[in-house]
Amino acid sequence: MHCRLIGIPLQDGASRLGCEMGPSALRVAGIRTALEDLGHEVTDIGNVAIDDVPDVHHPNPALRNLPQIVAWTQLLSEVAYHESSKGMPIFLGGDHALSAGTVPGVARRAAELGRPLFVLWLDAHTDFHSLDTTTSGNLHGLPVAYYTGRAGFDGYFPPLSHPVDPANLCMIGIRSVDPAERKAIKQTGVTVHDMRTIDEHGVAVLLRRFLEQVEAANGLLHVSLDVDFLDPAIAPAVGTTVPGGATFREAHLVMEMLHDSCLVSSLDLVELNPFLDERGRTATLLVDLTASLMGRTVMDRPTRSY
Ligand SMILES: [Mn+2]
Numbered sequence: 001m002h003c004r005l006i007g008i009p010l011q012d013g014a015s016r017l018g019c020e021m022g023p024s025a026l027r028v029a030g031i032r033t034a035l036e037d038l039g040h041e042v043t044d045i046g047n048v049a050i051d052d053v054p055d056v057h058h059p060n061p062a063l064r065n066l067p068q069i070v071a072w073t074q075l076l077s078e079v080a081y082h083e084s085s086k087g088m089p090i091f092l093g094g095d096h097a098l099s100a101g102t103v104p105g106v107a108r109r110a111a112e113l114g115r116p117l118f119v120l121w122l123d124a125h126t127d128f129h130s131l132d133t134t135t136s137g138n139l140h141g142l143p144v145a146y147y148t149g150r151a152g153f154d155g156y157f158p159p160l161s162h163p164v165d166p167a168n169l170c171m172i173g174i175r176s177v178d179p180a181e182r183k184a185i186k187q188t189g190v191t192v193h194d195m196r197t198i199d200e201h202g203v204a205v206l207l208r209r210f211l212e213q214v215e216a217a218n219g220l221l222h223v224s225l226d227v228d229f230l231d232p233a234i235a236p237a238v239g240t241t242v243p244g245g246a247t248f249r250e251a252h253l254v255m256e257m258l259h260d261s262c263l264v265s266s267l268d269l270v271e272l273n274p275f276l277d278e279r280g281r282t283a284t285l286l287v288d289l290t291a292s293l294m295g296r297t298v299m300d301r302p303t304r305s306y
Pocket of ligand 1: 096123124125127140
């Protein structure tokens with residue numbers, strides 16, 4: 001596999017500063033070497049950056065950094081579209097607002113290939129606010145609503161050429177949902193597996209069902225991994241920790257099953273805030289999880305102790 005590493009030092013969508021350092025931390029933690037050791041060819045295109053921001057205003061006074069996020073969305077949609085023709089893009093975030101660009105970009109690529117795009121959203125949150133419903137105003141809470149074509153983004157965010165069908169979206173790890181999001185997401189066909197569902201059935205059963213759906217449709221699969229999918233005890237470097245997240249083995253199992261499926265065509269690694277990390281352990285875990293997704297097995301995993 002040819003992997004394309006794309007650094008996205010975006011932190012304007014989060015309430016805390018620090019995600020800007022995410023791409024550097026993932027590089028320092030050895031993401032390139034981890035992939036090369038598995039036999040993949042790796043091109044690191046470096047970090048991308050916005051220059052001009054549009055003059056855009058919205059009546060919701062809570063919104064923070066809307067012009068910057070609109071500019072990032074526009075840029076990342078183009079970058080994702082172009083990079084996905086050269087290999088498998090791995091987007092090194094940056095906060096989760098970046099998915100408002102990466103997902104539409106790979107959706108456009110999938111449409112050109114005549115294949116449906118599926119999205120696996122590994123996150124504590126549904127990120128399904130609209131510009132009108134968010135009260136925190138942090139735009140990393142909106143990308144799913146935008147890329148699935150929820151109303152209220154017209155005239156503010158770039159028009160979507162290929163919205164993702166909500167029926168093609170599966171969320172795993174959910175445990176913090178605002179009332180406005182809950183109401184909106186219930187009206188869609190999005191599959192939401194909260195932590196209780198994982199406790200009752202096991203993550204493997206839930207994921208297998210989704211992967212079968214992707215395979216049957218000959219789909220491409222974009223995976224979006226938010227650090228807060230993981231339990232804060234193993235992944236402290238995130239500004240939005242929620243107790244009761246995925247364990248170390250649950251997370252690796254998800255990645256190993258994704259590798260076995262051969263369906264994953266692009267990946268977001270988001271919300272890593274190195275300022276909140278403990279001696280790089282969260283960055284290292286994200287690199288290890290990426291390695292599992294790209295083919296590392298239990299038998300060749302390096303032994304690490306904390
Ligand atoms: Mn998120």
